[in-house]
Amino acid sequence: MSAAASRYETVIGLEVHAQLSTRSKMFCGCPTTFGAPPNTQTCPVCLGMPGVLPVVNRRAVEFGIRTALAFSCRVNEACRFARKHYYYPDMPKNYQISQYEEPLAEDGFLEIDVEGGARSIGIQRLHLEEDVGKLLHEGTLETAQASLVDFNRSGVALMETVSRPDLSSPAEAASYLRAFRSVLIFLGVCDGNMEEGSLRCDANVSIRPRGSAPLGTKVEIKNLNSFRNVQRALEFEVRRQAQALDAGERIVQETRLWEADRGYTRSMRTKEFAHDYRYFPEPDLVPLQIDRRWVEEIRAELPELPRAWRRRAVAQYGLPPYDAEVLTQSRALVDYYEAALRESSQASGAGTDRPKVLSNWIMSELLRVLPGDDERAIKSSPIPPRHLVGLLQLIENSTISGKIAKDVFQKMFDTGQDARTIVEREGLTQVADEGALGRVIDSVMAANPKAIEDYRRGKKEAKGALIGQVMKETRGKANPALVNRLLEDKLSQT
Amino acid sequence: MIDRKDVEHVARLTRLALTEPELERMREQLNSILAHLDTLRAVPTEGVEPTSHAVDVVNVMREDEPAPCLPRDVALANAPDPSDGLFRVPRIIEE
Amino acid sequence: MHRPIHELSAAYRRGDLTPVAVAEDYLARIGAFDGKVGAYLTVVREQALAAARESELRWRAGSPRGPLDGAPIALKDVLCTAGVRTTAGSRMLERFVPPYDATIVERLRAAGAVVLGKTNLDEFAMGSSTEHSAFHPTRNPWDLARVPGGSSGGSAAAVAGGLAAGAYGSDTGGSIRQPAAFCGVVGLKPTYGRVSRYGLIALASSLDQIGPFAQDVADTALLLGVVAGHDRRDATSIQAPVPDYAAELTKGVAGLTLGLPDEYFIDGMDPDVERAVRQAIEVLQGLGARIERVSLPTTRHSLAAYYVILPAEASSNLARYDGVKFGLRVPGRDLVEMQSRTRAAGFGAEVKRRIMLGTYALSAGYYDAYYGKAQSVRTLVRREFAAAFARVDLIVAPTTPNVAFKHGEKEDPLSMYLNDVFTIPGNLAGIPGVSVPCGFSAAGLPIGLQVLGRPLDEARVLRAAYAYEQATTWRSRRPELA
Missing domain, CATH: 1.10.10.410 (Arc Repressor Mutant, subunit A)
Incomplete structure (x- = not known):
């Protein structure tokens, strides 16, 4: 704990924007493929052309409800969309269709693991909205003589989830974001890919002298697009605020931008009037009255969530909590692991600690060779769970040594063949004569x-x-x- | 009553470059219209739900089916300054 | 050859007339007279003739697509037409060519209608005189010194002047009914949600509704029937079956109760208008309708509520015109300067005024006092209509307090707004209303009778208008342009 953090208490709330894994955009039928050539995934609706009208994507609402239920939120019986106005060239209508006074869901929580136990972090609200396009600058934003707009992302379904200011350190904030991401991935509502911007985070942070009751002045930090940046930016900001208070300065309520390359936050010098969003109910969309039966159907289909899985993996499989944590970074990884366990129980030669051995191999070998731990990477793994179990069997029955097994694993990855085929072809069978x-x-x-x-x-x-x-x-x-x-x-x- | 500063503020909010005489005329006209609109205050509306839609339609949603997009040249056909498949805008100075 | 569409199609069927001959005749009349009237902003001669030729083949083959096949019609220039510029009467969209058809345009093309062109309007449909088009004013065919009403003045003047057999416009606070009254034609604003708004350049989304102009009530029924009905691209469109409006027309008014609202006969209204409307009500009574007085006390606050809601929604809908994606751009050193100059140059005075008013009404600290309040007043207006319609089948009233005024006569915005005082409540409540000619002023200017109905009760509204029309001879009088 830094000196600043010991003198002051830190209060953090996170706003997370998640791109929903719907096939089409929030209010039009354009597809949502990442990385398509600029302005090839647009139509009159998401370009904001005169006369066009939005229509709500049912699956986006379903995903919102699914997430709300996972966070134990109250799904509001009635919700509506509103227009949020501000001029920015990446926003084609110069208003964003969002939700304001009547969001989809409110009042939930997310449990996170912290030093010495678990904490419940309140979730204030969850609402749906549309994404904006992407701006490319000719040079940097400060020096560019012109900017270019790509509207492919414009109108993609976004879910904004606002936590309560319950997080008490940058590390906790990062932990919240990890747990949050993992839940979304388990629910299948977001791919969680932070590099591609599927998950974006803003933070509200304030500090106050330890033990003092009133909250300090809140500063909003934007552009926190990785776990590491969340923690680094908040650490910087807490330090900055502590130094300011120590020097007898006042904290200004403002929005600051995290400059990841330079490692500091800087004021965006937003004028007060720019925040006059002029919300009013979106007249082009009718209210949603969420059918309770629909909610119960969605609830009935909720998958096992990461925390529950971890608890079960520790109790039932005897997995160390660390292993369970690593595996639950990805729903696909857990599926892979479960599939391998099933294969293993059908295969002969059990007796060693298969659950732990499997997680070792997945964590240290599989994740080393795969390009990522997301669904795409894992589903297309050249080593299916059955092959991994086959390899372990060869070790257990002493056909090969553990050391040789690592080479065999690499060859399995390169060729897609199973372990026995490789071992036999290359004469790697252990000398046991x-x-x-x-x-x-x-x-x-x-x-x-x-x-x-x-x-x-x-x-x-x-x-x-x-x-x-x-x-x-x-x-x-x-x-x-x-x-x-x-x-x-x-x-x-x- | 709204004053010149209010008029300038609103013009900035909605991105309208108004000349000096326009600002002054706008102030006068807005005040005269607002004076009429202020007659609304006399209407008792306590406990009256606002109507934002004239019809009582709810729950209109579409299925999550992808539909064809515009070809890029069509999407950009009306663009004032197209540039390599993108919409070009003058430099952005943060406010 | 300027005669109602139902007569044209009967003539096509008999082979007395052909769609090409009729289209050519209308195009010739436009060539001869539209210089005086200024009803059109764009005439699509070649496309119209091509559509007429196709229609002619269908009629010859004995397989027309319906009663509108071969009917030469005009579209207010807020209805997007793929490949044909759609300007909204604004410099901002002077060169805007939509890549899509509005839903109603799709339906009209599918029905075989022949689109002659796009008609003039007050810029972005803001106005009651069609003097505030960025391009040129439209003149009233009955008296070229007078306005045709607005904002759909081009469509009304086109039908009145024999420059289109029928037309479509949009009505946000009276923009169909008021010019229909001023031009002596029939104009219908359907129930909000009856006709898809997809492709209608929005003014105030919660009030806008597309509707037809016609030479008579029978055509009005046809023109409505073809475009009405649910559209999955408009979330506010109503999923209800579309009745056969034409078949309902002849049922008469005997046994219907018509409400006469006290608040629609006000001090300062043109005595000719009051006299004509009261006489029309006597005619309806003579046809067997019962008349009952009703009270709609919030009518007097409707104008103020409307002039909060409309500018608020308009300021939002017009935010997209910023020189980035389409439309006008005036260069600037940076983005904000470019946008601010573009909007200053692209919008006319009335549009700017309403954008400013709406932005102010929605801005922090004023929402509850203006927008919130106006929406509550709107609830009161709806309740009063609902209470009245519990007792009466229809409401009859004047369409406007006066007849067509002279160009330049109403410079003050508020006096212009007062023109819509009898039409606005129907938009606030979302109910259908028609204006049907009911006589002339001493100066020979048309007067309109307004019939308002329950939501989705267009059939009964048209039925009453038809009964009245058939009992009178007003429609035989035509303005003379030659």
């Missing part, structure tokens, strides 16, 4: 009299050197347990 191994041991012992002498004088490490020699002679294919037993027999015989 006592006669053959005995002959190798004899020749190694003959060549290393000094090691034998050392061992007999009580220097037990010498045995390791001999085993190493045997493994070297067999190019790693010797069964280490068998080598050990045979060597001990021979050393004790003479």
